[in-house]
Amino acid sequence: MNATLEENKRRFPWIFVVKLVLVIILTTVNIQFPMEIKAVSWLPQLLKGVLSFLIPSIILSFVRFIIIILYNTRHKHRPVRGNFVLGINRLTAVLNTVFAIVSIMITFGIDPRDFITSMTIVAMAIAVLFRDYITNMISGLIIMFSEQLSVGDRIKVGDHKGRIIDITFANLVLQDEEDDIVMVPNNFVFTATFMNLSAHQSSLFSVRFELPLSVSVHIQELEEVLKLSLIAHPNLRFEEDEFYLKVVEIGKDFVRYKLDLYAVSNSNRMHRQLENEILKEIIKFEGNYLKSS
Structure with missing residues (x-):
């Protein structure tokens, strides 16, 4: 995730530059050749529509750039878990879409204000029909601009x-x-x-299992076996004083346990591999005691 963010920071803003060049060219043409443009009936309205999209979009991109710079500068010396930049990018995309729709209306000679007024009742019906999507979108924006969740959690x-x-x-x-x-x-x-589960950037994961009562009486021996097999494991941050099996539930003929461990990363794949290794050791231990009994 951090690599992606760094890559985005270094990426040259080609789209912004293209928009800026287009505005300069179209404005220059509009000023230098006004009579020629008016001679073509549809061209003035087209230029007006295109510029009505490009100019607000350029201003929006500039504002977005300044906001992100200020945000990154403010949080330069502390870890940030939020999705502020993601939220700004999504919101920018929505506003650009609105600008594009307005520019299309202007190109075809439709006054956006009259259109919005005439579509009020239809818009209310659409809002009712797409209520779930609209509330999802609002919830998405809240998540993006909060620090509750982050990509990678x-x-x-x-x-x-x-x-x-x-x-x-x-x-x-x-x-x-x-x-x-x-x-x-x-x-x-x-x-x-x-x-x-990653609110504190923790790599904690749990292994849950159950054993018959006949094997559970030897739980201290199982702890020692697991300690010996895991103490030097390269993918674990092993704390011997915090290593112990927790009893979750005692049934009629079984006991359920939980073992909390810290991996060296938050990788789901690594957690599953570690869990499989530990469960294999437990099955091996259980099999040995069941055979001896």
Whole structure:
């Protein structure tokens, strides 16, 4: 994610430059050849429509650039988890779309104010029909401009769990533990049970398992076996004094346990690999005791 942000910072603003050059050319042509332009009936309206898009779009791009520079300067010396830049980019795209629609109206000789007035009732009907999408879009903007979530965070929303790979106006795009892409509506963040598993930039993960009561009496031995196998593991930040099995539930003939560990990164793939290794050790331990009994 950081590499992508750095790449975006270094990217030359070709689109902005092209817009600026076009404005200069069209303005110069409009000033130098007014009679020739008026001679073509449709050309003045076309130039007016194109300029009505390019000029506000250039101003918007300049304002966006200044805001991002100020934001990055202000947060230069502390880690930022928010999606402020992402939100600004999405909002800029929406405003550019509005400018484009207005410019098309002007090109065809339609007064945008009259159009909006005549479309008020239709707009209300559209708002009712697309209420869920509109609320999703508003929720998306709130998420983008807040520090609750960030691209790269591991979250759990309702029954869905995974890493955020994108935030759109409609959905949170998650990559789950099976590497499947899951689209979660933005509203779920505010209406369903929500957990940010990366809120503190933690690489914590848990391994859950259960053992028969006959094996659970040897739980201290299992702890020692797991310690010996994991203490020098290159993908774990191992703290011996914090390593212990937690009892989650005691059933009629079983006991459920949980083991909390810290990996060297937040990678879902790495967490699954570590979990598989630990579960294999537990199965091996269980099998040895069941055989001996």
